[in-house]
Each structure stands twice: as structure tokens, then as C-alpha cells.
Amino acid sequence: MRRIEILKNPKYGDYSDNITIRAHHLLCIQGFQGKGYSDEFIKNMNYLIKILNKKAFIVKVIDEPDPICSYCPHLKENVCFESDNSEKRIKLMDNMTMQILGLECGHTYPYHEIVDKIIKNISSSQLSEICGYCRWRNFCLLYSKLK
């Protein structure tokens, strides 16, 4: 099992300047409005967004569980069990996101460059295609901005 770079920490305080994020979560971060799978998940997501907006982070983009997943109740033995076949389905979302944004799996980018790419490159139809039937769609800021 691949070790997740940032382990669970009840203090929500140990993110370094480099962070690993699975590609479709880069979109979730833009659309997050405080809804999520558990209190711990929401607290971690709020904390992560706060620090991403404060410091110049370098992001390694991947297509597997990340530090956001590590606070999610659906992650078991480093695999997403949110629904049937979810890890496979979510990998597909990650890969579509990378393709549309012109990102390479395993490569690193300044976070602000990724945000620019999202603003410039993602259309409403592409977002619908990537996110499919995501249960959080009606709560997503990015989705409501683009539709």
C-alpha cells in the first residue's frame, strides 16, 4: 500500500509547503461549501483550503487516494469504497481532470497555476462530464458558477 504523505493528525496542522492532491479534488477544492462525509472530513477540507489560499504551495497531482481521502470515512486500506467500483470511477474522474487541465500524473505545479488553468479551461459541459452524478453537485460553487 502506498503511504499517504500526510497522515491523520487530530490537530489539522501538519501540511508542508508541498502537498499531494488527487486531480479531481482540485475541482472539489474550488467548489467546496462546507458539506462533506464527516465532521473530520469537513474540518480537514476547511483547513486545507485556508492554507492553500495563504501560502505558495507546490502541488503534486496524482490519481489515487490523497490527504483529503485520508480524512474520509470511505477510505479503507487506501482504497475508496464510497460506492461500487468507486476507486475505478474516481480514477477516471482524476484522469479526465488532468487531461482537460493539461496536467501530468505525478508532476508538480504551483497551486496558483492550477487554479488559473481551472478558471481558463473548464467549461460547464466538461465539469458535468467529469463529475457525472456526484452527490455534492448541488452544493458545488464551481458547478453553480459555470452552469
Ligand code: SF4
Ligand atoms: S469519497 Fe473516495 S475519493 Fe472522495 S474523499 Fe472519500 S475516499 Fe477520497
